[in-house]
Amino acid sequence: MAVAVFDLDNTLLAGDSDCEWGSFLAAQGFVDPARQEAENRRYYQDYLDGTLDIQAFLAFQLRPLAEHDLSVLHALRARFVDERIRPIVLPAARALLQRHRAQGDVVVIVTATNRFITAPIAELLGAEHLLATEPEMVDGRYTGRPQGVPCFQG
Template sequence: MSFTTQTITNNNITMPSYLAIFDLDETLIAADSARLWSHFLVEKGLAPVTLLTHEATMMIAYAKGTLDMNSYMTTTLEPLKGKSPNEIKQLVDDFIQDIIIPAIYPQALDRIAWHRKRGDHILIISATGEHLVKPIATALGIDNVIAIEIEQNQGVYTGKTTGILSFKEGKVERLKLWLQQQKHSYKGSYGYSDSINDLPLLSLVNKPFAVNPDPILAMHAQMQEWTIMDWRHDNNILR
């Protein structure tokens, strides 16, 4: 399916801008935000050390493209259970300032600025929870976000997700729903990701870019003659 003006035009009104879609983890930042968040919670005494062991095992499956995202989210959202969004927000604010901002790729900021200068609309689509993705996007000056939605009940997090998980084909489904709600239409689209898990999304956009791609995505990008971008970060922020 080609991501053309015709497929995303709303009310037959065509705008001159493009849509630039960015994955977050290992694409805009030189790390996995969910993994760093788990370390952060363990260091604060808000999660058991065993969380890191379980997560590390599941991330091996993620790299292979075989991760059960439902199981992953159930495990990693456990520390949020029973806490209010405001409690978590205060922790996330510190987390972003101390850990995420230093992990942002300088080239990512340059690319975002390039799109802004062109008048493009920028969207982050991530398979990480919205409690992290939305404030990180705000720190990057990006308003449009699609992330995994976190369930709340009576003002506290339940530790469960809700809605379609924005992972693999779920990113495409969520994108289509998002586009239906927009008042804009686009001349075309750019897509940026590092992971083979985002192949459905990158195959949809007009101009796909593999950013520091994993080996499987790198091979696919080469075969399809996609642009491969090599972004580097000097800070040693990986754990």
């Protein structure tokens, strides 16, 4: 048995799930659209330049999780996956993942994007395992902070 490891964003998806989530939240009125776009652009450029401050980025990325009840977040996430993620799943990626599963390989997705966003995407893609940044939860609510070491450039 082999292990097949894949990045998620811009590899299995024709886009970035975190950017899509922020854009989706802005379109739904859950975050300020102008601020979301500006901050997202800045952090993405930092990422491309190799200068991303992962802790600052995660504070930005995880803030909306801390500001809303879990039931609201789950409903939003379900719509997000249907409306924004399904359309950008690459057909070649689906076929490749299916081929690995048919060969009995263990399929693993590794991503810096947080598990709240990526768990249903991994499920949609049929990946048995997901390594993702874990958002901290206390008393049934997200805190807006990561738990443990972020899944980023280890």
